[in-house]
């Protein structure tokens with residue numbers, strides 16, 4: 001019998017529905033709210049929830065249409081249960097519970113970051129043991145996976161997420177949201193002229209971005225007070241180099257400690273062009289394979305949720321209608337709910 005999974009993702013500002021049949025992606029529909037949140041300089045949670053409510057049935061309907069299947073054909077309904085914005089997560093969860101109740105098919109709860117990691121399977125199969133470098137607006141984690149669906153955090157940020165620091169630095173430089181995109185673009189025009197601090201030197205696999213962000217903010221204010229202009233391109237380049245190099249030092253250290261076959265990038269910041277090129281260069285001729293996710297997988301989508309759900313389906317990891325959203329679900333607790 002065919003395994004047909006309909007998955008929903010609504011953890012932040014994208015309302016998405018995807019359908020996979022066995023391992024073939026039949027539909028991948030995304031409604032992005034980014035233009036609306038851009039006016040506020042960041043995602044407004046209440047507005048995000050309302051827009052998910054407006055869009056959820058539209059994306060489901062469009063996905064069914066594209067996949068040319070009906071809801072009766074679906075084997076299981078998958079949904080992002082966390083982490084993310086609580087109100088936003090609830091919209092996807094309630095939609096999936098309703099479908100599960102009506103069509104009497106199981107629910108598969110999916111971890112958003114596991115989704116970003118498994119998005120790499122749209123490039124090639126994951127090969128274990130591996131190191132996943134999870135870098136997004138809300139998370140910065142080095143995740144060791146010894147096999148499918150096994151996640152161990154071996155390093156993480158002690159304060160801000162890397163994407164959050166890109167967004168905050170962009171804001172102080174007067175650049176639009178999402179800041180990472182703007183900084184990446186301007187950094188290509190700049191030179192690394194500003195010397196910025198990298199505060200955490202404890203020899204661990206952890207990182208810290210709060211001090212770096214504050215250093216940029218203080219420097220920008222100081223230059224203004226002294227009547228000098230910041231060179232935005234140079235600052236973008238200096239900040240980006242510092243932030244990404246800090247991460248890469250930990251990645252390199254992690255792969256020298258853990259014996260991995262693969263390194264995979266995951267999350268919104270994996271769209272960063274400097275990170276993508278440097279990590280590939282770092283492992284050239286090393287025997288360690290690097291997977292760089294396609295750009296469409298670096299933003300939120302439901303195809304990656306369906307991908308994880310497919311593995312969970314094979315292991316009968318299902319939930320009942322009592323399933324709740326968990327806005328701060330840890331990836332290590334993944335199979336405990």
Ligand code: KG4
Pocket residue numbers: 012013135136137138162163164166167178179180181184267268269270271272273298299300
């Ligand atoms: O958190 P995330 O995976 O998205 C959602 O879950 O919605 O990705 C968004 C983050 C933001 O902080 C954004 O600034 C960052 O990813 N980002 C980037 C780039 N593109 C997006 N950061 C650095 N360079 C980029 N090219």
